[in-house]
Amino acid sequence: xxxxxxxxxxxxxxxxxxxxxxxxxxxxxxxxxxxxxxxxxxxxxxxxxxxxxxxxxxxxxxxxxxxxxxxxxxxxxxxxxxxxxxxxxxxxxxxxxxxxxxxxxxxxxxxxxxxxxxxxxxxxxxxxxxxxxxxxxxxxxxxxxxxxxxxxxxxxxxxxxxxxxxxxxxxxxxxxxxxxxxxxxxxxxxxxxxxxxxxxxxxxxxxxxxxxxxxxxxxxxxxxxxxxxxxxxxxxxxxxxxxxxxxxxxxxxxxxxxxxxxxxxxxxxxxxxxxxxxxxxxxxxxxxxxxxxxxxxxxxxxxxxxxxxxxxxxxxxxxxxxxxxxxxxxxxxxxxxxxxxxxxxxxxxxxxxxxxxxxxxxxxxxxxxxxxxxxxxxxxxxxxxxxxxxxxxxxxxxxxxxxx
Numbered sequence: 140x141x142x143x144x145x146x147x148x149x150x151x152x153x154x155x156x157x158x159x160x161x162x163x164x165x166x167x168x169x170x171x172x173x174x175x176x177x178x179x180x181x182x183x184x185x186x187x188x189x190x191x192x193x194x195x196x197x198x199x200x201x202x203x204x205x206x207x208x209x210x211x212x213x214x215x216x217x218x219x220x221x222x223x224x225x226x227x228x229x230x231x232x233x234x235x236x237x238x239x240x241x242x243x244x245x246x247x248x249x250x251x252x253x254x255x256x257x258x259x260x261x262x263x264x265x266x267x268x269x270x271x272x273x274x275x276x277x278x279x280x281x282x283x284x285x286x287x288x289x290x291x292x293x294x295x296x297x298x299x300x301x302x303x304x305x306x307x308x309x310x311x312x313x314x315x316x317x318x319x320x321x322x323x324x325x326x327x328x329x330x331x332x333x334x335x336x337x338x339x340x341x342x343x344x345x346x347x348x349x350x351x352x353x354x355x356x357x358x359x360x361x362x363x364x365x366x367x368x369x370x371x372x373x374x375x376x377x378x379x380x381x382x383x384x385x386x387x388x389x390x391x392x393x394x395x396x397x398x399x400x401x402x403x404x405x406x407x408x409x410x411x412x413x414x415x416x417x418x419x420x421x422x423x424x425x426x427x428x429x430x431x432x433x434x435x436x437x438x439x440x441x442x443x444x445x446x447x448x449x450x451x452x453x454x455x456x457x458x459x460x461x462x463x464x465x466x467x468x469x470x471x472x473x474x475x476x477x478x479x480x481x482x483x484x485x486x487x488x489x490x491x492x493x494x495x496x497x498x499x500x501x502x503x504x505x506x507x508x509x510x511x512x513x514x515x516x517x518x519x520x521x522x523x524x525x526x527x528x529x530x531x532x533x534x535x536x537x538x539x540x541x542x543x
Contacts, residue, residue, distance in 0.1 A: 160208055168204035171238045175201070179234040186231040193230040196221050201238050207245045215242045215258075240291045247295025248302075259292045353379060384540075388440045391516065410442035411435055411470070414449060418468065421453045426464040426483075428453070434472040437539040444513040444537055445470060445479055448521065451510050452481035452533040460485020460530070476519070477537040484530040510535070 175197055179189055189197055203217030222235050243262070247255040266288075267281050356375035411432065418428040437445070449468055456466050466483040507523050510533065514521035519537035526532045 157209065161205065164207055164209075165205040167241070168201045168207075168238070171204065171241060172198060172201040174237050175234040178236075179231045182231060182233055185233050186226075186229050189230045189234070193225060193228065196225040196228075197230070197234055200225065200235050204238055204241060207242060208249070211242075211246045211249045212254075215246050218242045236287075240287065243288060244291045244295040244298075247292045248298045249295075250299075252296055252299075255292055255296055259288065263288060388438055388517070388540075391440075410439060410446060411437065412442075413446055414468070414470070417446070417450055417453055421457050421466060426453075426457050426460070426466050429465070429467045431467075431469045431471075433470070435470055435477060436472060437477050437537070441477060441517045441519075441537050441539050444517045444519070445477060445535070447513045448479060448510045448533065448535055449481060452523075456481070456483040456485060456531065472539065475539055477539050479535040479537065480532065481534075482526060482530060482532040484526075484528075 179193075179197065200218050200221035203214040203221075207214045218238065222239060225235060226232060243259075246258055250258075263285050267285065271281070353375075356372055356379070360372065414430060414432060418430040421428045449470075453466060453468070456464060460466075460483050464483055464485050466481065469478075469480045471478050510523065511521050514535050514537060517537050519535055521533065521535040523531070523533045
């Protein structure tokens with residue numbers, strides 16, 4: 140027997156059969172009936188001991204409780220039809236108290252507050268009118284009992300409000316989950332369209348270049364076979380090889396982005412020349428940005444990866460760094476790699492991931508995963524995590540294939 144669901148009607152009852160509800164309520168009514176019999180047999184001074192009629196009315200009063208959640212008002216009226224003559228015949232007034240309060244609680248927890256108000260007022264009015272008509276002593280005793288009636292009615296109203304609040308929270312959570320899934324599907328679809336456009340432009344451009352360079356090599360070979368210009372042929376073949384290498388790198392970078400899931404990339408591949416615009420956008424959001432770009436020369440794919448990493452790092456810093464934020468962005472070419480560092484001095488709230496495990500200052504999401512995928516797509520590495528002196532730092536090393 141699920142006590143929580145019995146005491147809080149309607150809480151988490153999706154998919155529960157009516158037969159199970161009936162069994163649970165019948166079992167509760169049986170327990171209340173046993174308690175009523177024990178009270179009637181062991182207490183005195185609050186009405187006379189039931190005779191055959193009294194026992195019949197007392198047991199009959201518990202039968203409607205088996206239907207209290209299926210038909211709360213009718214079950215309550217059936218209870219009143221049995222309890223009213225029971226009390227009128229001055230049988231033990233404490234015995235049916237448990238089933239009576241359970242019925243009041245059920246009506247209050249399953250109906251509107253206005254219905255509960257009218258019901259409570261009616262019950263209290265009738266009871267107090269009858270008891271005060273019998274004398275002041277009886278009326279005073281009725282006033283004492285009325286406190287319990289009001290308490291159970293209020294408990295039912297509170298439970299109903301709580302149940303509605305829980306249901307609204309669950310409904311909002313489910314709606315938010317559906318919205319996130321729809322947004323993820325939408326962004327994946329948009330990213331696929333962007334990748335298709337990038338592939339079209341990349342392949343068309345590369346194939347055209349290879350075709351032109353191959354024609355040049357063929358022309359050199361056929362123009363004057365007796366005086367073959369080996370240097371010209373070598374240059375043409377080197378140009379073809381370089382075009383193939385560049386196309387292969389950009390193609391790999393474009394396809395690797397698909398592994399990152401929903402991403403905010405749009406349009407053609409950006410480059411390092413767009414970094415000043417990113418810094419200016421962060422400044423307009425209230426951050427102080429120090430941008431330093433030194434000795435940078437990188438293929439478009441590496442430039443696009445660096446651009447996206449800086450973009451995501453600045454976005455996270457502005458979003459989570461707090462007021463008075465200072466961000467230092469440094470990009471420098473060393474050897475055959477591009478070294479990138481974005482560090483801020485923000486003091487964001489706890490609970491977020493670092494480079495390898497949850498860190499105390501960035502909320503979980505796709506941002507860090509996306510940055511790592513960007514770095515891996517060009518054969519680089521990326522580390523991110525909190526700084527010892529406060530704030531957050533993103534550092535990446537992106538191979539360029541260009542020796543310095």
